[in-house]
Amino acid sequence: MECQYCHQDIADKAYQTHLGVCSERPKEAEAALLTDQNVGSHSVAPMLENEGMEVFYPTSDPYFLVSENVIEALKVTEAISRKHPANLLITGRPGGGKTTLAIEFAARFNRPAVVIDFGVLQEPQQLFQTTRLIQGSGDSMLTDVRESGFVKGLETKDCVVVMDEINRPENERVLNVLMPLLDGRRNAWIEDLRRRVYVADNVIFVATLNEGSLFCGITSIDLALRDRFREVFLDYLPVESEAKVLEVKTGIPRIIASSLAEFACAVRNTPVISKKISTRQLLYAAEAYSEGTPLWEAVSTAIGSSNDLGWRQQVLEIFSLNIKDETEYEKWINKPRELRYVQY
Numbered sequence: 569m570e571c572q573y574c575h576q577d578i579a580d581k582a583y584q585t586h587l588g589v590c591s592e593r594p595k596e597a598e599a600a601l602l603t604d605q606n607v608g609s610h611s612v613a614p615m616l617e618n619e620g621m622e623v624f625y626p627t628s629d630p631y632f633l634v635s636e637n638v639i640e641a642l643k644v645t646e647a648i649s650r651k652h653p654a655n656l657l658i659t660g661r662p663g664g665g666k667t668t669l670a671i672e673f674a675a676r677f678n679r680p681a682v683v684i685d686f687g688v689l690q691e692p693q694q695l696f697q698t699t700r701l702i703q704g705s706g707d708s709m710l711t712d713v714r715e716s717g718f719v720k721g722l723e724t725k726d727c728v729v730v731m732d733e734i735n736r737p738e739n740e741r742v743l744n745v746l747m748p749l750l751d752g753r754r755n756a757w758i759e760d761l762r763r764r765v766y767v768a769d770n771v772i773f774v775a776t777l778n779e780g781s782l783f784c785g786i787t788s789i790d791l792a793l794r795d796r797f798r799e800v801f802l803d804y805l806p807v808e809s810e811a812k813v814l815e816v817k818t819g820i821p822r823i824i825a826s827s828l829a830e831f832a833c834a835v836r837n838t839p840v841i842s843k844k845i846s847t848r849q850l851l852y853a854a855e856a857y858s859e860g861t862p863l864w865e866a867v868s869t870a871i872g873s874s875n876d877l878g879w880r881q882q883v884l885e886i887f888s889l890n891i892k893d894e895t896e897y898e899k900w901i902n903k904p905r906e907l908r909y910v911q912y
């Protein structure tokens with residue numbers, strides 16, 4: 569088919585893709601395709617892929633606590649990135665602030681950021697292009713294909729490109745295309761875009777991952793890929809600090825925040841319990857408590873894993889030993905043995 573903009577002959581299969589990235593495509597055409605008005609006027613709701621992949625300036629979390637050695641590692645990485653390419657891998661505990669730290673890194677250094685959720689990537693192409701369904705279906709489907717936030721991010725000077733859960737793409741080929749972008753070459757020919765992309769000055773790639781036998785849906789990341797990153801490990805917060813985070817972020821009383829933090833710490837320090845309690849779970853419990861849920865119920869719901877009864881029993885036992893507030897302890901003692909069912 570002949571392209572309506574550059575008049576090149578394009579293979580049928582690649583026609584829609586080409587339209588989205590054709591360098592001759594007028595800007596007005598782009599704008600016209602994407603106004604809310606015209607999307608809304610079609611019978612089919614617009615579908616977005618990788619909708620969140622946009623470059624933005626993150627705001628800082630005013631109460632994010634992190635150890636001094638992690639801060640030092642971030643500072644050094646930032647400084648090095650101004651001399652030569654630097655990539656950072658954040659590993660650590662599940663629900664322990666890895667993604668937040670990656671975004672926080674951009675916020676603290678006043679850099680733009682883009683966050684790519686690798687868990688949703690099925691094909692390498694999705695890393696480089698986003699597709700929006702404008703209207704229709706099957707052969708008459710009209711789509712708008714454009715370069716992704718990942719491409720915009722890596723071509724934006726100073727950008728922090730967050731590759732969240734880098735070991736979770738459905739297809740490992742997604743990782744292979746990263747290799748030349750992450751080493752000294754810092755450029756790669758991207759067939760889908762039919763052009764070479766160049767990583768802009770001072771761009772930092774920050775990857776996060778969870779690893780270990782407790783996680784499913786992950787792939788092991790290749791040693792050569794891992795070797796391209798400086799690595800920083802994010803451990804659980806110490807009790808005092810974690811209690812402070814819960815108190816400040818949810819407004820719960822200090823005594824309750826301490827009970828929660830000490831409970832989590834006790835579980836984490838019990839070697840026979842392999843599934844630990846995360847900061848995220850504690851925040852869920854604290855938020856529910858601040859909304860008026862009794863503490864025992866807030867914790868019981870926040871820890872989840874309803875089908876792992878042995879684990880729940882063990883963990884809730886530890887929780888009961890750490891309730892410092894007398895009223896809440898009373899409520900724990902008198903908690904109903906069975907659920908009551910009422911009309912909703």
Ligand SMILES: Nc1ncnc2c1ncn2[C@@H]1O[C@H](COP(=O)(O)OP(=O)(O)OP(=O)(O)O)[C@@H](O)[C@H]1O
Nearest residue numbers: 631632633661662663664665666667668813847848
């Ligand atoms: N050190 C911390 N200080 C303040 N808040 C924290 C800290 N660690 C975690 N949180 C809070 O806990 C929640 C979970 O954090 P986040 O999603 O960044 O964890 P994660 O390690 O990326 O989790 P996952 O392993 O599921 O990817 C967020 O609301 C975050 O603000």
Ligand SMILES: [Mg+2]
Nearest residue numbers: 666667732776
């Ligand atoms: Mg995360």
